[in-house]
Amino acid sequence: MCGITGWVSYRRDLTSHRQVLDAMTETMACRGPDAAGAWVTGRAALGHRRLAVIDLPGGAQPMTVDTADGPVSMVYSGEAYNFTELRDELRRRGHGFTTDSDTEVVLRGYLEWGESLTEKLNGMYAFAIWDSRTEKLVMVRDRMGIKPFYYYETDDGVLFGSEPKAILANPLAAPEVGLDGLREIFSFAKTPGHAIWKGMKELRPGHIAVVDRNGLREQAYWRLEVSEHTDDQDATVAHVRELLEDIIARQLVADVPRCTLLSGGLDSSAMTSLAARKLGEHGETVRSFAVDFPGQAENFRAIDVAPSVDTPYVHAVAEHVKCDHRDIMLDGSALSDPAVRQAAIAARDLPTGLGDRDNSLYLLFKAVREQSTVALSGESADEVFGGYPWFHDERREADTFPWLAGGLTLGDTKSLLSQDLTDKLDLDTYLRDHYLSALDEVPLKDGETGLEKRMRQVCYLHLTRMVNTLLDRKDRMSMAVGLEVRVPFCDHRLVSYVFNTPWSLKTFDGREKSILREATRDVLPESVANRKKSGYPGSFDPAYLSAIKQQAGDLITSGHQALELCRVETLKEAIAAPAEDITTQQRATIERALDLATWMDLRKPTITLD
Known part of the structure; x- marks a missing residue:
């Protein structure tokens, strides 16, 4: 896992x-704290920051192979989980290897198969290859978009990087945000391919982009497609279990300490239990971590997507599988520290308004990194198996992105932003247009109608929109502290198989995630196997709320530039609300304002509203 960046120019001499x-x-140092490298020629410049995970002494980058017709050089971030099989195949085809790293396998795979290499990879990755033989740059992102990749076309080439901050460090890229960028910031429906900065794009998941003297062309090498599901219930459950065991075994491979992130929900508990079994075959014990807050049980307020406290379930799993477990306890003073908010916003590059949930995730990952370099996460299982409440009631029929109908609303955004900005953004129309565009992409079987058709659409929207938001958050927060987080439930084989499983089979027991529950019930405590979906927890520590209200008050007193975009009276009302009566929307208004101000201080964007 690493940070990559680069510059291709056909009219400049980049050696200068x-x-x-x-x-x-x-700018990518946090993503790669172990080493830095650069490779520069007249036309191409590649930069790399390394987090060493596999072949610690041998995986240095940029990595170059000298061919008879010129060098081919690569910067690579991520993991190819099937690199052992690919290396064996390449050896049979006559390739020699000088390292044990998956990086060299990917590079030599390109030399053998060219751009068709993408069809063979299983993993999470973003990489760029400069092929001097044809003077072209090949940029690739994994199928599900687990690893980020951004690019910015110039007048004679392209800039690219794992994160926008790498591109913005080049004088050719202006830190300008227009109305569409603000729409992406203030809506909760990430548009694939869209970066908030003018002129910048995100390489879409499952896509490859090639730059040469004729310009840039981007195309898909993988997308969700429909196929006939012929397995019955027992065979489906058995195949999902078989896939999960193979996926987790592959993703446990590392030359550094690894662990699991355990929330006590079905997803992370199943993953942790299967990991424990696999490691137990070699006499190892799985290490696990969970986040918790002082007084959480006493202060907890149940909501639709988080109806119960995690800790009892976390401990039940840890005892059941005999984990080496640690709770990371985060109090209100730690969560409300402005330096922590700044670190979280710097990592995400977005003023998300998630506040304590982002701050706590950053601190959790920071604590985990002190003991492990690789962590497995249950992220994305809800999108794959249908775990959210709105998959299972009338909200799934709403004529918008289902999670917006499900409670992840724009209410706090509309109440916070000034009337003038609200009118210019017209978020309702923006979301409507993008929702209809997303629906047009959905692959449907001939004759698919009714509930099966609608649930095909709902699942597709989650797997191509909502999951991108969550994966980006996971990647940015973890890599900000040099922690590699792997996501077994995003293996494309599992995603494709479950996507094509009929909705009636996905809910055969009348509940959410029926297939996953049945496939892993034998390794779980009964209480966890039957637990309802409960999302990543927020803190209900009164000290946290008191601190952020004070910080928001100071923001108003200072006359911060961010207030030019805000409805200040609404913010004042939220600050004045008694702690026991403050609404979820008022708290979100305070969080959004603080995040927005922090982001503007850090990135100093030029905001254009025309």
């Missing part, structure tokens, strides 16, 4: 711009 490349690369 090494300092600019170094500045771009340095």
Whole structure:
């Protein structure tokens, strides 16, 4: 896992711009704390920051192979979980290897198969290859978009990076945000391919982009497609279990300490239990971590997507599988520390308004990184198996993105932003247009109608929109502290198989995630196997609320530039609300305002509203 960046120019001599490349690369230092590298020629400059996970001494980058027709060089972030099989195949085809790293396997795979290499990879990855033989740059992102990749076309080439901050370190890229960028910031429906900065794009999941002297062309090498599901219930459950065991075994491979993130929900508990079994075959014990807050049980307020406290279930799993478990306890003073908010916003590059949930995730990952370098997460199982409450009631029929109908609303955004900005953004129309565009993409079987058709649409929207938001959050927060988080439920084989399983079979017991529950029930405590979906927890520590209200008051007193975008009276009302009466929307208004101000201080964007 690493941070990558680079610059291709067909009219400049980049050997005289090494300092600019170094500045771009340095922005990725948090993603790769172990080493830095650069490779510069006249036309291409590649920068790399390394987090060493596999082949610690041998995986240095940029990695180059000298061919008879010129060098081919690559910067690579992620993991190819099937690199052992690919290396064996490449050896049979005559390739020799000088390292044990998956990086060299991917590079030599390109030399053998060219761009068709993408069809063979299983993993999470983002990489760029400069092929001097044809003077072209090949940029690739994994199928589900687990690893980020951004690019910015220039007048004679392209800039790219794992994160926008790498691109913005180049003087050719202006830190400008227009109305569409603000729409992406203030809505909860990430548009694939869209970056908030003018001129910048996100390489879409499952896509490859090629740059040469004729310009840039981007195309898909993988997408969700429909196929006939012929397995009955027992065979489906058995195949999902078989896939999960294979996926987790592959994702446990590392030359550094690894662990699991355990929330006590079905997803992370099943993953942790299967990991414990696999490691137990070698006499190892799985290490697990969970987040918790002082007084959480006493202060907890149940909501639709988080109806219960995690800790009792976490401990039940830890005892059941004999984990080496640790709770990471985070109090209100730690969560409300402005330096923590700044670190979280710097990591995400977005003023999300999630506040304590982002701050706590950052602190959790930071604590985990002190003991492990690789962590497995249950992220995305809800999108794959249908775990959210709105999959199972009338909200799934809403004529919008289902999670917006499900309670992840724009209410706090509309109440916070000034009337003038609200009118200019017209978020309702923006979301409507993007919702209809997303529906047009959905692959449907001939004759598919009724509930099966609608649930095909709902699942597709979650797997191509909502999951991108969650994966981006996971990647940015973890890599900000040099922690590699792997997501077994995003293996494309599992995603494709379950996507094509009929909804009636996905809910055969009348509940959410029926297949996953049945496939893993034998390794779980009964209480956890039957637990309802409960999302990532927020803190209900009164000290946290008191602190952020004070910080928001100071923001108003200072006359911060962010207030020019805000409805200040609404913010004042939220600050004045008694702690026991403050609404979820008022709290979100305070969080959004603080995040927005922090982001503007950090990134100093030029905001254009025309």
